[in-house]
Amino acid sequence: MSDAHYEATYLVETPLPLEAVAEVMAGEQSCGTFTRVEGETDELRERASANVVAIRDLGEVAQPSVRSSWLDRKGLSTSSRRGEVVVRFPIANVGVNLSTLAATVAGNLFDLGEVTGLRLEALKLPSAYRKQYPLPQHGIAGTRRLTGVTQGALIGSIIKPNVGLRSEEIASLVARLCAAGLDFIKDDEIAANPVHAPLSTRIPAVMAAVRRHQDRTGKHVMVAFNITDETDAMRRHADLVAKESGTCVMASLNWCGFSSIETLRRSTDLVIHGHRNGYGALSRHPGLGIGFRAYQTLWRLAGVDHMHVHGLGGKFAQADDEVVESAKDCLTSLCDADDRVMPAFSSGQWAGTVEQTYSAVNTSDLLFMAGGGIMAHPGGPAEGVASIREAWRAVEAGESIAGARAKHRSLADAFSFFSEH
Template sequence: MSAPSSRDDSVEADYLIETPLDLERVADTIAGEQSSGTFVRVANESDALRARSRASVLRIEELEPVPHASLPSAWLTRQRVNGPFRRARVTLSFPVANIGANLPTLAATLAGNLYDLGEVTGMRLQSVRVPRAYRERFDLPEHGVAGTRRLTGVVEGPMVGTIIKPNVGLSAQETAQLVRTLCEAGIDFIKDDEVCANPEHAPIAERVPAVMREVRAFRERTGKRVMIAFNITDDMDAMRRHAELVEREEGDCVMASINWCGFSAIQALRRATPLALHAHRNGFGMMSRDASLGIGFQAYQTLWRLAGVDHMHVHGLAGKFAQSDTEVTESARDCATPLADGLDDRVLPAFSSGQWAGTVPATFDAIGTSDLLFMSGGGVLAHPDGPAAGVRSVRQAWDAAQSRTPLHDYAAHAPELRAALAFFGPRT
């Protein structure tokens, strides 16, 4: 699958807008606000300047109106403007020359003051397309899908992972003991939880060496590599120090809560470390759950991929969070789609949130590939026969899905899968 192309000198963005006003006028207002204009034409805003620098309205596709405003607008109230409220998909084109290879400014251009415009009662950035030459000015994934396979030694099939549970409270040594258990259980990938970064009871300075001693010992004993995504979310100086520690201890991966670190910090981290960057999107729901406000995942992941991350969270099918299976599926496919033709900058979609053996068939049917990271926290660590049985149950479920065998039929000869189905419930 390839991404739709954009003009070489512009970035294109698709929006869903809602307004009681004329759609063409509002679209033109948005284009001006996000480039060279304001609410009126001003001195020095020459025709030549507008031709060179002003954003353009490429398309307007009107949708069904709604009787009530999705969002309040004091400006419209002052104007005594009421509904009906018209909706449309609008495509804008922004000159690259206005922005340069500047990720925070690109984000401010695509998703800045337009959310505050009084003319709109709904505004959502849906998708973004960048030309290849512009994409190449930003950081690429250091590892992506192929590199993560090399680092984990998983040549084919899904990379099976889990999350440290309990997510907080374990000491550095207790965490290391759990990691040893999970390594011996046959796991490929282990990550910290997003709320466990550098706690006093298990500081990174102690936790990383303790965990990596176990990982190295397991690798020397068995030849199998296990990737640990250490949560190094912090200020920029601290994240650099933490990444350097992980690298010294022969680790492969670090994780950051990208929304709270920001584009500049993640770009700086990418340039400071050769480690795989596991991008945790916690907080994304705040930006995306309202259908009339915020940002869609395609646009969101485009911006973060320009920062050079290697893995992106997409949640999971039939999981514990609010996203629909359709949204999760589309998110995973977005991660697997190059941002520009002829360039392999795919990132590894990371499935999590309530995932276990029973959610595997739906995942494989929806995605149609095993180029993914399938993480089960409780699905591994809460298996009634222990973590090793939990890992085997997930692998058995993937074997069943890839051979198109119903889970219950496969479970007749797979005791770990059979126990998982009985314990976690019939979510097949």
């Protein structure tokens, strides 16, 4: 692959010959349409057309993933086959334009009549092209520097109850969580700027609690304020966080869109914590949508520093191997610079999921978040944090969790309580 092209890998499902459908895909997303048109010269096609560079037949499927009225009209509703298709696109067709890059690799292809399923799996970008987009402003190293956590996993929690608490109540809870020993605290994705706890009062109240804790202990706890909103409001919210000595903001990526996150990245030096809520609508069907490898590539081009990957043994539908691969994708550079982002593990996490997490990803360069796993601990939040920290200490030292449980009450109590839930 030259520096003038990028490649997209797809899972394609169709009753038609894979080779024919792959050519339709390449034409539809570059300079072609269903028939050659005036002005579509050989020189233009040579310069602007996308090309199919690989096809791998994956065999027949039991039934089509979705129905196609186009195939019905053609009388072609027979059994479908799946295949992996790699298409190479000219960078010149897109330029440095993230929204158009996404529209090219994940746009009308999903509506093609020839397919009964299509999934964007991966994007491969030349290093020079990737570096024309923002690199993470902070990423792993910057997050460690701002929190003072030089080694080991960062331990975090989420404001619970998700919504309903008033600003002063949230500030009181944050003070308690800071005292419990957390490195990171975040808002829930559905708690952005509610009437009962507007950001205009919540940010100053919470950061006053964080600063008091820092004055006592020297530790600055990172708080990810959910500033999800329209673009101008997000910028105002981020400015207030910075004014109050905050270090992080959170946004619901799918609902803000690429342009909002790109604008936010240009307008603030804060850490951007990328929350992927809604991603299941794009990915949960194995034959449709966008796989996480491609998804996180696009959002990393927007400039996020953290990406949610869900959690092992958690409460959501993703299989553990998908969670692990997602984390590894975040921890893999896309170019010859360090553009890794910190994977954020969340959803049903507690001390009992630490061992399998560390064994699977083999690193502590991650954010391990537990809501109920900390705040529902029978000994209270401080014991919840202690149980998770002890679990991480044990696995990083190569010790057994069973042995650690015998020596540490907080860990033993966590297993006694959460194993039954």
